[in-house]
Amino acid sequence: MIRISQVKLPVGHGPEELKKKAARILKTAPEKLRCLEIRKQSVDARKKPELYYTYTVDVETAREGELVHKLKNPQVTLVREQGYGFPEPGKGLLKAPPVIVGAGPAGLFCGLMLARAGYGPVILERGADVDVRRQQVDRFWATGELDVRSNVQFGEGGAGTFSDGKLNTLVKDPVGRNRLVLKTLVEFGADPAILYQNKPHIGTDVLGGIVKQIRQEIIRLGGTVTFGCQVTDLAVEDGKVRGVVTEQAGKQEFLPAGVVVLAIGHSARDTFGMLVDRGIPVEQKAFAVGLRIQHPQEMVNLAQYGTAQPGEPGAASYKLTCQTGNGRGVYSFCMCPGGYVVNASSEPGLLAVNGMSYHARSGENANSALIVTVGPEDFGGQGPLAGVEFQRRLERLAYQACGGRIPVQILEDFQENRLGQSLGDVKPETRGAWEMANLRELLPKALSSSLLEAMGHFGQVIRGFDRPDAVLAGVESRTSSPVRIPRGDAFESRVLGLYPCGEGAGYAGGITSAAMDGVKVAEAVAARYRPAE
Numbered sequence: 001m002i003r004i005s006q007v008k009l010p011v012g013h014g015p016e017e018l019k020k021k022a023a024r025i026l027k028t029a030p031e032k033l034r035c036l037e038i039r040k041q042s043v044d045a046r047k048k049p050e051l052y053y054t055y056t057v058d059v060e061t062a063r064e065g066e067l068v069h070k071l072k073n074p075q076v077t078l079v080r081e082q083g084y085g086f087p088e089p090g091k092g093l094l095k096a097p098p099v100i101v102g103a104g105p106a107g108l109f110c111g112l113m114l115a116r117a118g119y120g121p122v123i124l125e126r127g128a129d130v131d132v133r134r135q136q137v138d139r140f141w142a143t144g145e146l147d148v149r150s151n152v153q154f155g156e157g158g159a160g161t162f163s164d165g166k167l168n169t170l171v172k173d174p175v176g177r178n179r180l181v182l183k184t185l186v187e188f189g190a191d192p193a194i195l196y197q198n199k200p201h202i203g204t205d206v207l208g209g210i211v212k213q214i215r216q217e218i219i220r221l222g223g224t225v226t227f228g229c230q231v232t233d234l235a236v237e238d239g240k241v242r243g244v245v246t247e248q249a250g251k252q253e254f255l256p257a258g259v260v261v262l263a264i265g266h267s268a269r270d271t272f273g274m275l276v277d278r279g280i281p282v283e284q285k286a287f288a289v290g291l292r293i294q295h296p297q298e299m300v301n302l303a304q305y306g307t308a309q310p311g312e313p314g315a316a317s318y319k320l321t322c323q324t325g326n327g328r329g330v331y332s333f334c335m336c337p338g339g340y341v342v343n344a345s346s347e348p349g350l351l352a353v354n355g356m357s358y359h360a361r362s363g364e365n366a367n368s369a370l371i372v373t374v375g376p377e378d379f380g381g382q383g384p385l386a387g388v389e390f391q392r393r394l395e396r397l398a399y400q401a402c403g404g405r406i407p408v409q410i411l412e413d414f415q416e417n418r419l420g421q422s423l424g425d426v427k428p429e430t431r432g433a434w435e436m437a438n439l440r441e442l443l444p445k446a447l448s449s450s451l452l453e454a455m456g457h458f459g460q461v462i463r464g465f466d467r468p469d470a471v472l473a474g475v476e477s478r479t480s481s482p483v484r485i486p487r488g489d490a491f492e493s494r495v496l497g498l499y500p501c502g503e504g505a506g507y508a509g510g511i512t513s514a515a516m517d518g519v520k521v522a523e524a525v526a527a528r529y530r531p532a533e
Contacts, residue, residue, distance in 0.1 A: 002026070002064050003079045007055040008044065011312050022057055025075060026067060034060040042198035043313050048306025051313060084176035086117060087523050089530035097122050097224075097532055098259035098525055099244055101231045101271075104158020105511045106502025107263035108214050109181065110518035115221035117522075119531045122255070123223065124246060126230035127155025129215075130208040137162060141432040144404050146345060149230060152354065153267040153346040156227065157211035159478070160511040162344070164336045164357040165202030167194055169512040177516040184515075188213040199317060203359025231271070234260065234278055234498070241497040259497050259525055263518060264504040266481040267346050269388050271504075275485065281494050282384040285484045285506050288333065289394060290371035290451060291439060292341045292353050293411075294426060294471040295464065300337070300366040303462045315361040318368070318462055322454040326446060328372050330454035333479055335368035337361045341473045343406055343432030350395035352477045353406060356431065365429040369476040370458075372450045387482030397442045398475045406430055407437030412468035414439055415452060424469020439474045481506045491524040499525065 004022055016030075018038075023030040040056040058079065061067065068078050098114060100107045103125035114121040126149045127133055133155035136147050152162045167185070169178060179195070185202065186192050188210045194200035202210065215225050226248070233245035235254065243256040264271050275282050297315050298308035304316035315337030322330045334354070338361030344354035355367050379386035401407040408428050413420035419438040428434050440448050459466030484506030491499050501507065501521040508514035 001079050001081065002059050002061065002068060003039070003056065003077050004059065005056045005075050007057055008052050009055070011043070011051040011053055013053070018055065018057070022059055025073070026059070026061070027071065028061065028067070032061050038196040040198060041193075041196050043305075045305050048304075051305060051310065082176065084180045086113060087527040089117070089526055090528040092529040094119070094258055094529045094532040096256050096258060098261060099124065099255060099257040100261040100263055101244070102158070102263035102265055102268070102502070102504070103127075103156050103211075103215070103225065103227075104263060104265050104502065105160055105514040106158075106508065106518035106521075107261070108157075108211060108218070108518070109184070109515040110261055110263060110501060110522045111218050111223055111225075112184070112214055113519055113522035114525065115218045115223040117526055117531070118222070119526070120222040120224070121218070122257075123218065123225045124229045124231055124244070125154075125156060125225065125227050127151070127227065129227050130156040130161060130212050132227075133161070134208065141343060144433070146348060148347065149228070151346050152342060152344040153265065153478070156215065157208060158265050158514075159267065159344070159354070160514075161207055161211065162204055162342060162354065162356050163511075164334065164339060164355060165204060165207045165359075166334070166510065167200040167202065167512045168198075169510060169516070171513045171516060173516070177519050178512060180519065181512055181515045184214075185210055188217070201357070201359075203361070204356050205358045233274060234280070234495075236278060236495055239494070239496055241495055257497075259499065259529065261499045261501050261521055261525070262485065262505055263501040266503050267478055268504050269347070269385075272385055272388060272483055276384055280498070281486045283484045283486060284376045284379065284384055284387050285480075285482060286373060286375040287387065287480045287482050288331075288371035288373050289391070289443075289475060289477045289479065290330075290369055290447065291443075292355060292367050292473040292476055293370050294341060294365040294367045294428060294473070295467070296426060297338050297364060297366045299464045299467075300462070303464065315366065317366075320458050320461060322457045324450045324453045326450060328446070328450045330370065330372050330450050333369040333371050333476075335366070337366050338363040339365070339367055339429075341367050341406065341428065341430045343430070344478060345395070345399075347392075347395070349399050350392060351399035351404060351406070352391075352395050352475060353473050354476070354478065363429050365426065367429070369479065370451055370454065371476055371479055372447045374447070378444070378446075384483060391477045391482055394442060394475045394477050401437040401442060402435035406432050406434040406473050407439060407442070408434045408471055408473045409437060409439045410468065411455065411466065411470040411472060414472055423471065426467075426469045426471050428471050428473065430473070434473065439472055442474050480509050490528070491521050
């Protein structure tokens with residue numbers, strides 16, 4: 001197979017033009033190309049408002065080796081794809097099916113891989129299935145009535161279900177897990193374009209249907225998925241896990257298990273506490289906190305693409321980073337083109353925000369988190385859960401600021417450290433009620449000063465980013481897990497049979513990387529054990 005890189009065509013081109021351009025680079029006729037597969041597509045806006053797509057494509061033709069050697073073109077190389085392979089079952093025998101705690105991306109992909117290999121996994125999820133969960137979340141946004149077990153953080157699909165559904169990851173992928181995850185999402189309903197887009201996304205409205213179909217496939221293959229079932233304790237004997245204690249509808253039960261996968265998500269604070277109580281190693285981990293910022297999407301489009309209405313490429317995104325004078329990193333995170341700021345709370349009396357986009361990304365505003373790195377020196381405590389308590393302190397202040405409504409403030413008032421009374425031209429686009437507040441009162445001084453310094457830099461990168469009426473909202477505190485649950489080379493905790501997994505365990509940072517980690521853990525379980533008889 002021949003791979004051709006840097007194939008450039010204007011946005012809006014037809015499908016035949018790509019084939020003709022590839023053939024022209026190979027100095028051959030288009031009809032001699034047996035197939036063409038797009039491997040990567042990105043937008044080139046260096047000559048804005050003229051927009052181009054840049055492609056990497058794979059093609060098949062006759063005498064490929066001779067052709068590549070003859071061309072001596074650095075754009076053209078021979079490639080041999082190594083397909084993904086799941087390991088053969090190990091020699092150990094499971095006496096009971098593996099138990100997976102959590103039905104987010106890590107838990108679902110771990111469960112799907114094990115189900116396809118005949119292990120009949122049992123997935124336990126404290127929240128509701130995605131259809132019921134959507135109703136519960138919509139009710140919370142409308143009324144403020146929070147269900148602590150089923151909300152934006154907990155339930156089928158995990159926290160990513162109420163997000164932009166971004167699928168880009170910086171994780172190195174020499175064995176093909178990333179592509180496996182993307183192909184699996186396409187298999188269950190995602191747009192095939194995610195296989196090659198530079199910044200693929202699904203959208204919250206589409207993602208729910210996909211995770212539902214994955215769950216149904218796990219069940220069809222002999223697995224079990226139980227909702228409204230929270231794991232409240234672990235049974236450990238002689239350094240090995242023996243099972244889990246669950247609570248469902250007020251009733252406790254013991255479920256024996258020799259393998260327990262902890263895919264609990266970054267907000268399972270009660271579970272983190274249970275692990276500490278049981279003497280299972282849990283460590284503090286650095287993360288980042290900050291605020292959400294909203295701008296008109298047309299402003300971002302104009303800055304990035306040179307036109308307010310870019311058409312086919314869709315709503316523009318951005319990625320910003322800055323190192324401040326006090327040594328902290330400030331960066332944009334979870335950028336949601338045409339999206340909404342959402343109330344993402346999961347505990348009473350605490351408030352956190354996140355960003356969310358639908359597949360069309362057709363909202364009036366662009367939003368992203370502007371976050372500042374924090375570490376153990378900021379937490380104010382020495383225990384493994386000091387980062388959790390740091391998050392809670394910020395979220396408690398955010399809740400108290402407006403009685404549970406999302407606190408918002410325009411940038412000018414944030415800079416002047418004052419409670420403003422009015423908005424400018426930018427209107428908040430939220431899911432959940434909002435109210436004006438002084439966000440400077442929510443953040444430690446070092447974080448506020450870092451954000452203020454970074455805004456000046458960001459305004460130079462994107463014209464209008466530091467406009468006085470940009471709308472801030474707080475607090476963004478759930479960017480990643482505040483803990484890491486250590487695991488060894490075999491992916492087990494110090495407790496044998498206990499497999500920390502995904503974002504909550506500190507080994508992922510988004511939908512794709514969490515799903516990939518779920519695949520890794522499934523591989524580790526399969527390589528050691530054969531299915532229960």
